[in-house]
Amino acid sequence: MSNDAIAITGFVVLFVLMLLRVPVGMAMGLVGVTGYSWIVGPGPALKLVGQTSMRTVTDYTFGVIPMFMLMGAFVSVSGLSREMFRCADAFAGHLRGGLGIATVVACGGFAAICGSSVATAATFAAVAYPEMRRFGYPQSFSTGVIAAGGTLGAMLPPSTVLAVYAILTQQDIGKLFMAGVLPGLLALLMYVLTIALIVRVRPGLLPAGEPRPWRERLAALRLVWAPLALFVFVIGGLYGGFFTPTEAGGVGASGAFILGVLRRTLDRAKTREALLQATRTAAAVFTVLIGALLFGYFLTITQTPQKLTEFLTGLGVGRYGVLALIMLMYLLLGCLMDAMAMIILTVPIIFPVITTLGFDPIWFGVIIVMTVELGLIHPPVGMNVFVIKSVVKDVSFTTIFKGVLPFVATDILRLIILIALPIIALYLPSRMG
Amino acid sequence: MVDATPRPGQGARSAMDRFIDAIEWCAATFVGIVALNIFIAVVLRKFFSTSIPDSYDIGKMLLGTLIFWGIAATSYRGGHITVDLVWAAASPRHKRWIDVFATLVLLFVVTVQTVMLFDKVRVTYVDHVLTYDLNIPTWPFFAVAWLGDVSAVLLIAIRTYRLVFQPQALHDAPQGKVVE
Numbered sequence: 001m002s003n004d005a006i007a008i009t010g011f012v013v014l015f016v017l018m019l020l021r022v023p024v025g026m027a028m029g030l031v032g033v034t035g036y037s038w039i040v041g042p043g044p045a046l047k048l049v050g051q052t053s054m055r056t057v058t059d060y061t062f063g064v065i066p067m068f069m070l071m072g073a074f075v076s077v078s079g080l081s082r083e084m085f086r087c088a089d090a091f092a093g094h095l096r097g098g099l100g101i102a103t104v105v106a107c108g109g110f111a112a113i114c115g116s117s118v119a120t121a122a123t124f125a126a127v128a129y130p131e132m133r134r135f136g137y138p139q140s141f142s143t144g145v146i147a148a149g150g151t152l153g154a155m156l157p158p159s160t161v162l163a164v165y166a167i168l169t170q171q172d173i174g175k176l177f178m179a180g181v182l183p184g185l186l187a188l189l190m191y192v193l194t195i196a197l198i199v200r201v202r203p204g205l206l207p208a209g210e211p212r213p214w215r216e217r218l219a220a221l222r223l224v225w226a227p228l229a230l231f232v233f234v235i236g237g238l239y240g241g242f243f244t245p246t247e248a249g250g251v252g253a254s255g256a257f258i259l260g261v262l263r264r265t266l267d268r269a270k271t272r273e274a275l276l277q278a279t280r281t282a283a284a285v286f287t288v289l290i291g292a293l294l295f296g297y298f299l300t301i302t303q304t305p306q307k308l309t310e311f312l313t314g315l316g317v318g319r320y321g322v323l324a325l326i327m328l329m330y331l332l333l334g335c336l337m338d339a340m341a342m343i344i345l346t347v348p349i350i351f352p353v354i355t356t357l358g359f360d361p362i363w364f365g366v367i368i369v370m371t372v373e374l375g376l377i378h379p380p381v382g383m384n385v386f387v388i389k390s391v392v393k394d395v396s397f398t399t400i401f402k403g404v405l406p407f408v409a410t411d412i413l414r415l416i417i418l419i420a421l422p423i424i425a426l427y428l429p430s431r432m433g
Numbered sequence: 434m435v436d437a438t439p440r441p442g443q444g445a446r447s448a449m450d451r452f453i454d455a456i457e458w459c460a461a462t463f464v465g466i467v468a469l470n471i472f473i474a475v476v477l478r479k480f481f482s483t484s485i486p487d488s489y490d491i492g493k494m495l496l497g498t499l500i501f502w503g504i505a506a507t508s509y510r511g512g513h514i515t516v517d518l519v520w521a522a523a524s525p526r527h528k529r530w531i532d533v534f535a536t537l538v539l540l541f542v543v544t545v546q547t548v549m550l551f552d553k554v555r556v557t558y559v560d561h562v563l564t565y566d567l568n569i570p571t572w573p574f575f576a577v578a579w580l581g582d583v584s585a586v587l588l589i590a591i592r593t594y595r596l597v598f599q600p601q602a603l604h605d606a607p608q609g610k611v612v613e
């Protein structure tokens with residue numbers, strides 16, 4: 001059997017196993033080791049299992065993942081989402097569509113710290129949706145804005161998906177985090193402008209609330225300033241070279257714990273919940289990372305990335321044509337699997353193509369994360385949409401997708417802007433040491 | 434009157450659940466220790482120009498420990514990253530069989546990993562690998578991490594048993610939990 005045939009068989013088996021709900025990391029590891037053993041022999045292949053597993057989990061750099069997850073978990077269980085929403089509402093609630101704007105801003109703030117798009121969508125479906133409905137916002141808009149707001153978590157630092165991309169492609173995690181800042185803020189701004197546009201086109205659709213006195217606004221601000229200051233300190237420290245990414249995560253997690261205890265929002269049960277939540281999520285991500293690295297040996301030995309690069313560059317569609325094809329593939333895959341699985345499965349194969357075509361690896365990280373996040377909200381299978389539906393029972397999928405469509409259009413426009421102007425993503429990383 | 438007589442297997446289930454809780458607690462404790470170690474190391478270095486001896490070496494070995502113990506907890510709770518497209522469309526009966534198949538594959542892979550990791554622990558012991566500052570042997574750290582993988586095998590075996598015989602006893606981690 002030729003190496004090409006082994007590679008194709010490996011991919012088919014991998015997809016069958018994944019469709020049969022075998023954990024993505026385990027499926028990748030199993031296929032990777034079996035394929036490698038087929039070509040090289042079982043002895044060296046099995047040796048890889050022990051070595052790769054231990055090397056991956058004891059790599060200090062990878063500690064950034066559980067540490068930022070722990071920071072997010074502490075902040076999340078401390079009740080920040082409701083406080084952030086109240087604060088944003090106090091400042092923007094009096095505008096037409098103001099509750100929508102408040103939801104987007106609070107989602108952005110919460111998602112940045114929490115780091116999970118799906119958790120943000122689920123949380124704000126419980127926190128913001130009832131408020132918007134109470135003030136007469138339509139179901140489609142209310143759910144759509146939450147689904148879109150949830151996606152901000154993958155771009156704003158500390159983003160787990162960007163950290164994993166950095167690990168897989170051996171890029172600087174700190175630079176990848178910084179590369180997500182301006183595109184993330186652009187996303188937030190464009191979502192707010194989308195709401196403003198909706199208000200302009202259909203003035204009667206979104207009502208305005210009562211203006212709040214400054215006393216109330218300042219009181220709301222007082223509840224959120226400390227976690228936001230911690231976030232700025234940690235990310236600022238990372239940008240200024242004061243911390244390594246892992247240290248930033250460790251300091252952030254410890255700071256979030258201390259803040260929670262001082263503000264009496266973190267008790268024993270919540271601490272336990274946060275620790276467990278962070279451990280489980282980190283373990284799930286590391287399992288996929290180990291699997292991806294084992295699968296990577298199989299890819300290397302079958303020369304799959306090189307062959308794919310030769311094939312794509314030989315199509316004669318130009319570098320942006322190849323980029324468009326890759327993004328289309330990601331959009332289609334977005335209907336099948338979640339962002340993390342997609343990135344881990346495809347980046348080792350696609351990345352050599354991107355570097356051969358002369359694209360910046362940091363910029364591509366931002367583009368690819370934006371594309372997979374689009375998959376979280378675009379029909380027919382948007383993970384965020386399903387999560388919102390599981391929290392808000394009385395709304396149909398069609399209604400949510402209808403509400404999400406203006407934001408999908410905004411995302412596509414943002415993607416075009418970032419492809420045309422890579423400096424938006426690359427400016428902050430270029431200023432780092 | 435409340436019937437307090439335990440149903441068949443109930444006592445065994447409670448013991449099993451306590452064992453599972455203990456493993457989860459171990460994993461959760463390790464993540465807390467790693468964060469604390471990093472925090473103290475940063476504070477000492479930045480503000481007191483000193484450091485904890487072997488903070489880096491111990492930190493990375495604790496990280497490995499937390500991940501392997503975390504894999505045990507995650508595997509039992511069904512918290513791994515999966516593709517649910519076919520599963521979501523399947524009937525409850527087929528869902529169960531898909532879950533049993535997936536868990537058996539998971540059990541096989543983690544068992545192979547555990548056997549191969551033991552070899553790594555053995556080699557570390559034989560080679561007498563030491564930490565940088567304090568020259569502490571590293572094999573006990575690797576052994577504790579390996580025990581996490583052993584726990585994962587045990588928990589996945591329990592999960593498989595429960596999937597087949599006591600599906601009501603499983604409490605899988607929900608996707609997209611609300612965290613206010």
